[in-house]
Amino acid sequence: MDHIIEIEHLCKSFGDIKAVQDLSFIVKKGELFAFLGINGAGKSTTISMLCGQLKKDSGKISVCGNDVEHNFDKISRKIGVVFQNSVLDAPLTVRDNLRSRASLYGITGKKFEKRLSELAELLDFSDLLSRPLGKLSGGQKRRIDIARALLHEPEILILDEPTTGLDPQTRRLLWDVVNTLRKENQMTVFLTTHYMEEAADADYIIILDSGKIAAKGTPLSLKNEYAGDFITLYGIEEASVKQLGMEYEALRDAFRISVPNTAKATELILSHSSLFKDYEIIKGNMDDVFLAVTGKKLAGGSEK
Amino acid sequence: MTGLFNMIRRNLRLFFKDKGLFFSSLITPLILLVLYATFLANIYKDSFASVLPQGITVEDELLNSTVVCQLTASLLAVCCVTVAFCSNLLMINDKANKNINDFKVSPVKNSTMAVGYYFASAASTLIITFTALAVCLVYIATQGWYLSFADVLFVIGDVFMLTLFGTALSSCINFFLSTSGQASAVGTIVSAGYGFLCGAYMPISNFSEGLQNVLMFLPGTYGTSLIRNHMMRGVFAEMQACGFPDEAMVGIRDGIDCNLYFGGNEVSTGLMAAVLIGSVVLFTGIFVLMNKLKKNR
Numbered sequence: 001m002d003h004i005i006e007i008e009h010l011c012k013s014f015g016d017i018k019a020v021q022d023l024s025f026i027v028k029k030g031e032l033f034a035f036l037g038i039n040g041a042g043k044s045t046t047i048s049m050l051c052g053q054l055k056k057d058s059g060k061i062s063v064c065g066n067d068v069e070h071n072f073d074k075i076s077r078k079i080g081v082v083f084q085n086s087v088l089d090a091p092l093t094v095r096d097n098l099r100s101r102a103s104l105y106g107i108t109g110k111k112f113e114k115r116l117s118e119l120a121e122l123l124d125f126s127d128l129l130s131r132p133l134g135k136l137s138g139g140q141k142r143r144i145d146i147a148r149a150l151l152h153e154p155e156i157l158i159l160d161e162p163t164t165g166l167d168p169q170t171r172r173l174l175w176d177v178v179n180t181l182r183k184e185n186q187m188t189v190f191l192t193t194h195y196m197e198e199a200a201d202a203d204y205i206i207i208l209d210s211g212k213i214a215a216k217g218t219p220l221s222l223k224n225e226y227a228g229d230f231i232t233l234y235g236i237e238e239a240s241v242k243q244l245g246m247e248y249e250a251l252r253d254a255f256r257i258s259v260p261n262t263a264k265a266t267e268l269i270l271s272h273s274s275l276f277k278d279y280e281i282i283k284g285n286m287d288d289v290f291l292a293v294t295g296k297k298l299a300g301g302s303e304k
Numbered sequence: 305m306t307g308l309f310n311m312i313r314r315n316l317r318l319f320f321k322d323k324g325l326f327f328s329s330l331i332t333p334l335i336l337l338v339l340y341a342t343f344l345a346n347i348y349k350d351s352f353a354s355v356l357p358q359g360i361t362v363e364d365e366l367l368n369s370t371v372v373c374q375l376t377a378s379l380l381a382v383c384c385v386t387v388a389f390c391s392n393l394l395m396i397n398d399k400a401n402k403n404i405n406d407f408k409v410s411p412v413k414n415s416t417m418a419v420g421y422y423f424a425s426a427a428s429t430l431i432i433t434f435t436a437l438a439v440c441l442v443y444i445a446t447q448g449w450y451l452s453f454a455d456v457l458f459v460i461g462d463v464f465m466l467t468l469f470g471t472a473l474s475s476c477i478n479f480f481l482s483t484s485g486q487a488s489a490v491g492t493i494v495s496a497g498y499g500f501l502c503g504a505y506m507p508i509s510n511f512s513e514g515l516q517n518v519l520m521f522l523p524g525t526y527g528t529s530l531i532r533n534h535m536m537r538g539v540f541a542e543m544q545a546c547g548f549p550d551e552a553m554v555g556i557r558d559g560i561d562c563n564l565y566f567g568g569n570e571v572s573t574g575l576m577a578a579v580l581i582g583s584v585v586l587f588t589g590i591f592v593l594m595n596k597l598k599k600n601r
Contacts, residue, residue, distance in 0.1 A: 051408070051409045052408065052409065053405060053408050053409065073411055076409060076410055079409065081406075081409045083405060083406070085402065087401070087403045087405050087406040088403070088406065089314070089403060091321035091322065092314070092317055092321065096314070096317060099310065100311070100313070100314035101410070103307050103309075103310035104307050104310075104311075104410040104412045105410065106307070108310070148406070
């Protein structure tokens with residue numbers, strides 16, 4: 001699989017603050033790549049450098065084989081960016097906004113109308129075309145932001161916290177569209193998010209902490225490495241659970257026992273088979289991984 | 305080219321969508337005209353009448369027209385620049401709202417964006433300054449019309465070039481601004497000071513020689529004199545027809561800056577126009593170049 005984004009030893013400081021420190025990673029073509037981190041971890045700074053908006057201090061950023069600093073003209077036609085906040089013109093209608101942006105890529109006239117109708121159908125905003133962007137709800141605006149990023153059919157879609165503050169229905173729609181485009185067009189998606197369930201669907205995850213890579217891997221490998229398993233045990237007395245000598249948590253009608261990994265869980269079950277009549281083993285989730293890696297909790301955009 | 309055309313269209317649409325900005329820009333020259341007519345017209349008239357050569361009488365219509373032409377020429381000279389500063393805010397708004405980020409990730413060149421901002425701002429400013437010019441011409445017609453068709457065409461050309469000059473100058477200054485507060489502060493300073501610097505509020509012939517020499521290096525001075533020359537050609541011709549001696553005509557022209565002297569030499573209107581056009585080309589070039597060379601942080 002091609003390396004569509006390559007970042008090597010990337011550094012960026014603002015005065016004394018080291019926003020990004022020696023960051024190196026690759027993104028493969030067609031994958032969903034997730035960047036996790038609390039506010040200030042360096043995610044948006046990295047994206048700004050990736051999009052040619054911010055000058056790096058040192059290191060190398062290559063997109064589709066082109067150096068960002070010297071060949072951004074070539075890169076700009078291959079990337080579509082959904083910024084954290086809408087950067088479209090609030091007083092203009094949706095159609096005018098998309099027309100003005102499409103023309104930047106040479107998409108005009110009938111070509112534009114065709115692309116507009118495709119995107120309006122895909123993102124379900126045909127009824128919003130004549131409305132001023134500023135009058136739309138947050139979810140509606142987000143759909144237009146995504147349409148703008150997809151106007152020129154980019155190879156890479158960069159999503160900077162795209163679903164923060166969105167209702168579940170719009171989040172679902174957004175991900176359905178992104179997944180469809182990934183399947184049909186082999187589009188690569190570079191995502192930063194605060195939502196762990198979104199990161200859990202990624203092909204590869206990097207967790208940033210204070211501008212450095214704190215952990216990286218597939219969701220499974222991260223869970224295996226940083227989050228233990230949980231055995232939920234039903235229909236048993238607390239005294240019996242205590243006999244296991246493991247850390248546990250009492251639920252309404254069950255007990256949840258923490259084990260370091262699946263092998264340990266299996267060992268525990270086999271050695272106390274009489275107690276394990278009704279149970280389930282669940283792997284730790286990305287929240288547990290994040291907490292284990294950074295010592296911090298993430299919940300919908302804020303550090304806890 | 306399509307991208308540039310659409311950038312200009314987008315910028316113009318945004319300008320006219322902000323009705324408060326459009327109407328406040330439009331109404332400013334009209335308010336100034338009313339204030340001039342109300343408070344300054346009679347003072348100018350009395351002042352002009354008091355310096356007339358002995359033995360020469362001037363009809364009221366000619367006197368009124370002289371004063372009104374001088375006032376409206378000054379007003380237009382100031383407005384073409386100050387209105388440009390008021391209407392040339394989109395570039396700053398795009399920075400403040402971060403909309404500029406959307407253009408930066410697209411293939412559009414910085415220089416194309418700069419030209420887009422420049423033309424849109426010039427077009428919106430021209431609508432306002434030509435409206436002000438139309439009102440001024442109507443006002444002149446009510447007081448005494450001595451302009452020829454050629455004079456009107458020259459004045460239209462002067463307003464056009466002065467507006468482009470104001471747009472280019474404001475573009476160069478606004479390039480460094482990133483918030484509407486900064487833009488507002490600069491607009492206030494320019495509105496307050498430009499009229500004095502270009503010799504519109506007070507003819508620079510009233511200033512000390514040292515200050516006059518400094519002001520002669522500013523292109524705005526030539527713009528004001530140029531528009532004043534074209535606006536007042538008709539009344540001067542009428543004065544000469546009425547028997548004004550040549551020395552008196554030179555005195556009047558010197559007194560209201562229709563004659564400008566650089567290093568002791570009189571500057572012709574052709575040279576004034578050349579300075580103005582050169583300044584437009586220079587400042588527009590600087591603005592485009594600054595955008596072209598702009599580096600990310």
